Amino acid sequence: MKAKRPAGTNFIFSAVLFSLFLFFSGSNAKGQSRQRRSPHRAVAPTITTQPKSQTITAGQTATFSVTASGTAPLSYQWVKNGAAISGATGASYTTPATTSTDNGSQFVVTVSNSAGSVTSSAAILTVNASAVAPTITTQPKSQTITAGQTATFSVTASGTAPLNYQWAKNGAAISGATGASYTTPATTSTDNGSQFVVTVSNSVGSAESAAATLTVTSTPGTLSLSSSSLSFGSVNVGSSKTLSTTLTNSGGSSVTVSSVTIAGAGFNPGGISKGQIITAGQGVTVSVTFAPAATGGVTGSLTITSNASNSPTKISLSGTGAAASYSTSLSWTASTSSVIGYNVYRGTTSGGPYTKLTASVDSNTSYADDSVLAGLTYYYVVTSVNSSGAESAYSNQVSAAIP
Numbered sequence: 118m119k120a121k122r123p124a125g126t127n128f129i130f131s132a133v134l135f136s137l138f139l140f141f142s143g144s145n146a147k148g149q150s151r152q153r154r155s156p157h158r159a160v161a162p163t164i165t166t167q168p169k170s171q172t173i174t175a176g177q178t179a180t181f182s183v184t185a186s187g188t189a190p191l192s193y194q195w196v197k198n199g200a201a202i203s204g205a206t207g208a209s210y211t212t213p214a215t216t217s218t219d220n221g222s223q224f225v226v227t228v229s230n231s232a233g234s235v236t237s238s239a240a241i242l243t244v245n246a247s248a249v250a251p252t253i254t255t256q257p258k259s260q261t262i263t264a265g266q267t268a269t270f271s272v273t274a275s276g277t278a279p280l281n282y283q284w285a286k287n288g289a290a291i292s293g294a295t296g297a298s299y300t301t302p303a304t305t306s307t308d309n310g311s312q313f314v315v316t317v318s319n320s321v322g323s324a325e326s327a328a329a330t331l332t333v334t335s336t337p338g339t340l341s342l343s344s345s346s347l348s349f350g351s352v353n354v355g356s357s358k359t360l361s362t363t364l365t366n367s368g369g370s371s372v373t374v375s376s377v378t379i380a381g382a383g384f385n386p387g388g389i390s391k392g393q394i395i396t397a398g399q400g401v402t403v404s405v406t407f408a409p410a411a412t413g414g415v416t417g418s419l420t421i422t423s424n425a426s427n428s429p430t431k432i433s434l435s436g437t438g439a440a441a442s443y444s445t446s447l448s449w450t451a452s453t454s455s456v457i458g459y460n461v462y463r464g465t466t467s468g469g470p471y472t473k474l475t476a477s478v479d480s481n482t483s484y485a486d487d488s489v490l491a492g493l494t495y496y497y498v499v500t501s502v503n504s505s506g507a508e509s510a511y512s513n514q515v516s517a518a519i520p
Contacts, residue, residue, distance in 0.1 A: 123502070127462075130182055132471070137315060142244075146155050150308060151472055158232075158325075159188040159230060159231045159232035160186075160187050160188045160232055160405075161188075161227060161230065161232040161233030161234070161235070162185045162186070162191055162230055162232075162233065162234060162235045163185060163186050163187055163227040164183060164184070164185045164228060164235055164237050165184045165185060166182075166183060166184035167183065167237050167238050167240070168181040168182060168183050168224060168225075168226060168237055168240040168468065169181070169240055170240045170241040170242070170243070171240065171241075171243070172243040172245065172310055173215060173242070173243070173245070173434070174244070174245050174246070174247055174248060174286060175189075175216055175217050175245065175246055175247045176214055176215065176216075176247055177214065177215060177242050178211050178212050178213065178214055178215065179211070179212045179215065179242055180209055180210070180211040180212075180492055181195070181209065181210050181226070181240050182208060182209035182210075183208055183226050183228065183237055184208070185208070185228040185235070185363055187228070187230050187232070188230050188231065188232055189230070190230065191228055191230050192206065192228070192229045192230065193205075193206050193207055193208055193226055193227070193228055194206055194224070194226065194227045194229075195210040195224060195226045196224070196225050196226070196227070197221075197222055197223070197224055198222055198223055198507075199294050203209050203337050207513075210226070212223070212242070214272075215242070215244045215344065216244070217244055217246060217363035219242055219244045220242070220243060220244040220245075221241065221242070221243070222241070222242045223236070223239040223240070223241055224239065224240045224241075224242065225237050225239050225240070225449040228393040229265045230455060233282065237347070241388075246277070248277040248319065248320055248321040249275075249276050249277045249321070249372060250276055250277075250319065250321045250322030250323070250324070250336050251274045251275070251276035251280055251317040251318060251319055251322065251323060251324045252274060252276060252324060253272060253273070253274045253317060253324050253326050254270075254273045254274060254275055255272060255273035255515075256272065256326050256327045256329070257270040257271060257272050257313060257314075257315060257326055257327070257329040258270070258329055259329045259330040259331070259332070260329065260331050260332070261332040261334065262304060262331070262332070262333060262334070263333070263334050263335075263336065263337055264304055264305055264306050264333050264334065264335060264336055265303055265304065265305075265336070266303065266304060267300050267301050267302065267303055267304065268300070268301045268331055269298055269299070269300040269301075270284070270298065270300075270313050270315075270325050271297060271298035271299075272297055272298070272317065273297070274297075274317050274324065276317070276319050276322075276324075277319050277320070277321065278319070279319065280317055280318070280319050280355050281295070281317070281318045281319065282294075282296055282297055282315055282316070282317055283295055283315065283316045283318075284293050284299040284313060284314070284315045285313070285314050285315070286311055286312070286313055287311055287315070288327060289333055299313070299315070301331070304331070304333045305333070306333055306335065308331055308333045308405070309331070309332060309333040309334075310330065310331070310332070311330070311331045312328040312330055313328065313329045313330075313331065314326050314327070314328050314329070323424065325382065331493055334367060334370065335369045335370040336369040336370065336426075337365070337368055337369075337370055337372070337424060337425060337426045338366040338368030338369070338370050338371060338372035338395065338397060338424075338425045338426070338429050339366070339367050339368040339426050340364055340365070340366055340395070340421070340423065340424055340425045340428070340430045341364075341365050341367055342362050342363070342364055342365075342403075342430065342432065343362050343363040343365070344362040344432075345362075345431070345432055345433065346432065346433040346434070346435070347360040347361075347362065347405055347432060347433070347434050348435050348436070348437075349407040349434075349436030349437075350436065350437065350465075351436075351437045351439040352407055352408075352409055352413045352436055352437065352438060353409075353438075353440070353441040353442065353485070354409050354410065354411060354412055354439065354440060354441055355441055356384070356408070356439050356441070357406050357407060357408035358407050358408075358436070359404055359406040359407075360386075360404070360405055361388070361402050361403060361404040361405070361407070361409075361433060362402075362403055363400045363401070363402055363403070364395070364400065364401045364402075364403050364430065365398075365399070365400040365401075366395040366396065366397055366398060366399050366400075366425070367398070368425065368426065369397055370397055371394050371395065371396045371397060372394070372395045372423045372424060372425045373393070373394050373395075373423060373424055374389060374390065374391055374392060374393040374394075374395070374421060374422070374423045374483055375391065375392075375422045375423055375424070376391055376420075376421075376422040377389050377391055377420070377421055377422075378419070378420045378422070379405075379417065379419050379420075380417045380418045380419075380420075381415055381418065382409075382410065382411075382415050382417070383407050383408050383409045383410060383436070383438065384405055384406070384407055384415070384419070384434050384436075385405065385406045385408070385515070386403065386404070386405055386419050387403070387404040387405070387406065388401060388402050388403045388404045389401060389403045389421060392495050395423075401503035403421075403432070405419055405432070405514075406433060407434070407436040409436065409437075409438025409439075410438070411438050412437075412439060412440055413437065413438055414436075414437045414438075415434075415435070415436050415437070416433075416434065416435045417434040417435075418430075418431055418432060418433055418434055419431070419432040419434060437484015440491075441491055442487070442488060443489050443490070443491060443519050443520075444485055444487040444489065445485070445489055445495065445497075445517040445519075446483065446484075446485050446486075446487045447461065447483060447484045447485075447486070447497055447499070447515070448482060448483040448484075449482055449483075449487065449499055449512065450482070451482050452509070453502060454500040454501065454503065455504070456501040456502060456503050456504075456509075457478060457480065457502055457503060457504050458478035458479050458481075458498065458500050458501070458502055459477060459478065459479055459480075459481075459499050459502065460474075460475045460479070460497075460499070460500045460502060460508065461471055461473070461474045461475050461479070461480070461484045461486075461497065462474065462497065462499070462500070462511065463486065463495050463496065463497050464495070464496045464497075464500045465493060465494070465495060465496070466496065467496050467514065467516065468496075468514070469496075469498075471496070471498055471511070474486060478502045489517070489519050490519060491519050491520060492519060492520075493519050494516055494517065494518040494519070495516065495517050495519070496514050496515070497514065497515050497516070497517070498512050498513070498514050498515075499511070499512040500512065
């Protein structure tokens, strides 16, 4: 049988343990209180946001910044092209006003604390030249066109990009005309005399061009021929033949002839010449003369060049040179005898012999010889024939020299 613990002994035991705990863990030999401290280690810097490269215009400033973590306090030192920048000891750095010599400079920052340091990646500074207002170097030029055509105006300008363009017609801006050149729609006579200017602008200014004038002329003339070919047929060598055709201007404005060209031996033009003006609706008679110098066929052309819409105008030519033909005509007094007609004889020697030309007795007292040749002399005699067929003696001889 176990002996029972007197009441209150648990409390006394716990109190004794608690006192011992205090003695060993809370007091020193002199009974003074002693505290326990948790140890702390510093963390070296880490860059979480690198400085970014910058692009600016000369005269402006640039700001570079960095974000870093690590045990405070953090120290910063900015460096330009390898050299520390005096006073640049913050998380950001703003340059002085820049010049073109700063272009391409590299900026880094070193972040440090008691535990170490870290250097950022390089940020590059790009410095563009100062903006320059536009200057027009090539003015738009005036244009002359024909109604129905288009006209193109253009300008050349210098200055800092981007350059903006706005064309205007007679003082009013043209919708959509915002390029260095502008092409009109198909023109009409109402566009004649219109003035076009362009304004070139950028971020620092603008420049307006000189005015270019648009001249719109009427529809050009059109030349038409009543006949586009002339055929002369056979023409004797040494003689000539002239044919003509009508050249009409059926357009709305005058036509000026710039050249007249003839091709083909023996052909010569008339009625048309260089510099001749043919007014609207006017008709001109153009003639060509064919005077062959030799026998044989000839082809050629007459070409008229002008400012007509259908220039050049061409006329085809053809003809044949033929040997010259001659004839002699004979006549005589009728015989007093009873005759039924006459026979005609010809020779090339005076006094004969003769060759009869008439195929049968001819009752006429005249005869035409169409078979003679140039350069010869012919001799003729006539006989009379009675009803019995008896033929008289030769008449007196006559001669004919053919040139």
